[in-house]
Amino acid sequence: MRDLARAVNLQGGSLYAHIASKEEVLFELVNRAADQFLSVAQAIPEDLPAKERLTRLVRAHLQVIARELDNATVFFHEWKFLRPELQEKIKARRDEYEGHFRQIIEAGVKQGEFEVEDVRLAALFVLSALNWTYHWYRPEGKLTLEELAQAYSNLILRTLGTKAA
Amino acid sequence: MRDLARAVNLQGGSLYAHIASKEEVLFELVNRAADQFLSVAQAIPEDLPAKERLTRLVRAHLQVIARELDNATVFFHEWKFLRPELQEKIKARRDEYEGHFRQIIEAGVKQGEFEVEDVRLAALFVLSALNWTYHWYRPEGKLTLEELAQAYSNLILRTLGTKAA
DNA sequence: AGGTGGCAAACAACCGTTCGTTTGAAGAAG
DNA sequence: CTTCTTCAAACGAACGGTTGTTTGCCACCT
16 A cells, blocks of 8 residues: 555555545456456447457457556456455456357357357357466567457457358 | 464464475475476377377366366466566476477477467467466366366367368 | 474564644635 | 635554564474
8 A cells, every 4th residue: 555655646544535445446446447348348339240349359358458457467366355245246247248258259150150069168268368468468579469469369260160261 | 374384283483494485385386386287298198199189288287277276376376476586497387388389289280280370379379268267167166177178179179270170 | 412393472574544633725704 | 815714635653463584492303
């Protein structure tokens, strides 16, 4: 907390004129990260072909991670240390986000664009591969975000059993 | 440290008759986790078809994660808090392990079993999807480890552009 | 006799948070 | 235009507790 205070030129205790507790700050942080993911997902038009929607979602997801590397790291881990009640709120939003992936895959299967046995597991697989990027991706590295998004999209489309290249 | 001590029926300070520091314990933990991953990878015969080798490696990887859920969690995260010198040792072993994936994919491409543009990125993608399982997989859940390994192997083979089903 | 392993106590540093007080600016009253 | 009041924001010290580690001492086994 004293580090946090120093970052805004305050004394440790002075923070508590603005916040209720350290946990409140953590929740706010994690919750806003959830906002980011959800809002980009909701911005994708539903009337596009599943392949296109998925490609866009992949790019958007990677963009959010890259743009908020630190927040994403906290988002993926630290929510487990919230009290159960707050944890549930985060879990609900995470599940909602996961639902976007499932829904797109589901739609693609129905349209004959994808061929997937277990939609739930496939969505989890894809999200797993995407989420891990926060471990190693650095915007200042060799790989452009656009290049990464392109390459990962291709891999993911094949994972989901797309026919065309 | 006092929790650790209680787990072996000792007083907090008594630990220091056996260990040098908390960091030493962390390193030992993380390093032994690396042992687990590396040893199962090295146990896979090199003269098998790439598809078979990869399937075995996937199953073995998931088995290690499932068997040592807690250790795996620490392995994936906590090594970042070691001093740089020890971090490098872990990184080296992690890279060696990643090399197994790369090598198998590379071999598969040469044999015409796989079709992959960027071997390095493909290996990273596969490992990412596998590693994330520690976040959600619980051995006591509905999904058998064997079922998970089977399903993930199929997805991964498609990711790598395998022809046959 | 010597070394090992254990204990209890203590160490300094740090943790999240509270407390009484000071500051400075805005608004009301004269 | 001044004076007085109000109020939020910040300070700095302190609280009780925890952290990783060190110390001196005693008991046991060789």
